[in-house]
Amino acid sequence: MSEQSVSDTDRPEKWVCVDLFSGLGGFSQAFAESERWDVITVDFVEDFEPDLCADVLDLRPADLLELIGLDRDEIDVLVVLASPPCTQFSLAASRYERFVDGEPQTEEARKAVALVYHALGLIRALSPDFWVMENPQGYLRQVIGDPTGRVTYCQYGTDYMKPTDLWGDHPRGLSYRSCSYGDACHEHNTDQEHGGLGNMSGLQSYTRDSAERAKVPKELSEAVRDAVEEEIENPPPEQATLVQADGGRNAPGLHTATDRQ
Numbered sequence: 001m002s003e004q005s006v007s008d009t010d011r012p013e014k015w016v017c018v019d020l021f022s023g024l025g026g027f028s029q030a031f032a033e034s035e036r037w038d039v040i041t042v043d044f045v046e047d048f049e050p051d052l053c054a055d056v057l058d059l060r061p062a063d064l065l066e067l068i069g070l071d072r073d074e075i076d077v078l079v080v081l082a083s084p085p086c087t088q089f090s091l092a093a094s095r096y097e098r099f100v101d102g103e104p105q106t107e108e109a110r111k112a113v114a115l116v117y118h119a120l121g122l123i124r125a126l127s128p129d130f131w132v133m134e135n136p137q138g139y140l141r142q143v144i145g146d147p148t149g150r151v152t153y154c155q156y157g158t159d160y161m162k163p164t165d166l167w168g169d170h171p172r173g174l175s176y177r178s179c180s181y182g183d184a185c186h187e188h189n190t191d192q193e194h195g196g197l198g199n200m201s202g203l204q205s206y207t208r209d210s211a212e213r214a215k216v217p218k219e220l221s222e223a224v225r226d227a228v229e230e231e232i233e234n235p236p237p238e239q240a241t242l243v244q245a246d247g248g249r250n251a252p253g254l255h256t257a258t259d260r261q
């Protein structure tokens with residue numbers, strides 16, 4: 001059978017996961033391990049061998065679709081994951097007063113905010129079925145609002161707690177596992193005790209070592225993938241409107257008992 005004669009219903013489903021600020025690929029690792037997903041990674045550090053080595057700030061939605069090689073309506077399920085750099089939003093750097101009431105106070109903080117909003121713009125434009133943006137709990141909440149969920153990484157297999165915020169359109173089944181400070185599940189509160197955040201000066205240097213520490217735990221990646229797949233396979237029943245639920249008798253314009261008969 002020639003490629004052209006394969007009908008739409010015969011063609012394999014295209015499930016695509018785009019990992020923005022992919023670093024060592026921690027966030028999308030569970031998707032990459034599954035044969036069902038095509039994963040596209042984007043980072044501006046060549047050493048991390050992303051599929052697209054580019055500054056996210058320079059990207060347009062069309063660049064990502066071109067990389068995927070499909071029009072948006074040819075993608076059956078699109079998931080976007082994003083891990084924008086956290087240095088400027090770090091609570092550990094609060095002495096630098098980079099943010100006051102959610103307003104950036106320095107040039108670097110303004111750049112970090114612009115980058116997050118650009119990533120959010122790309123996500124909005126691509127209209128993914130699901131998206132998850134993560135950042136260690138910090139000042140980003142003050143900028144883009146409360147997260148959809150909050151997790152601590154020790155609940156996903158690390159020996160440090162690292163409270164982390166998750167924003168986005170999440171699959172319904174995604175649970176947010178978290179513990180409290182001082183609980184026995186973690187040895188350290190952050191990953192700083194493992195050598196610091198690596199980039200506290202605010203300089204944009206991303207070494208493999210700092211990338212290792214920023215890597216999203218595999219169990220969190222798996223939790224996102226599994227919840228997405230669960231929702232694809234068992235979509236929630238469509239919400240009936242009041243009119244539908246009442247067999248149409250609630251429709252506007254029907255007011256009298258006779259009308260409804």
Ligand SMILES: C[S@@+](CC[C@H](N)C(=O)[O-])C[C@H]1O[C@@H](n2cnc3c(N)ncnc32)[C@H](O)[C@@H]1O
Pocket residue numbers: 021022023024025026027028042043044045048054055056057083084085086115206211214215216
């Ligand atoms: C928090 S780390 C990502 C960790 C990654 N999610 C993981 O699990 O391995 C942030 C990444 O963003 C990349 N990055 C920072 N600014 C960027 C930009 N403007 N464009 C593209 N990548 C950028 C850095 O190189 C770094 O790898």
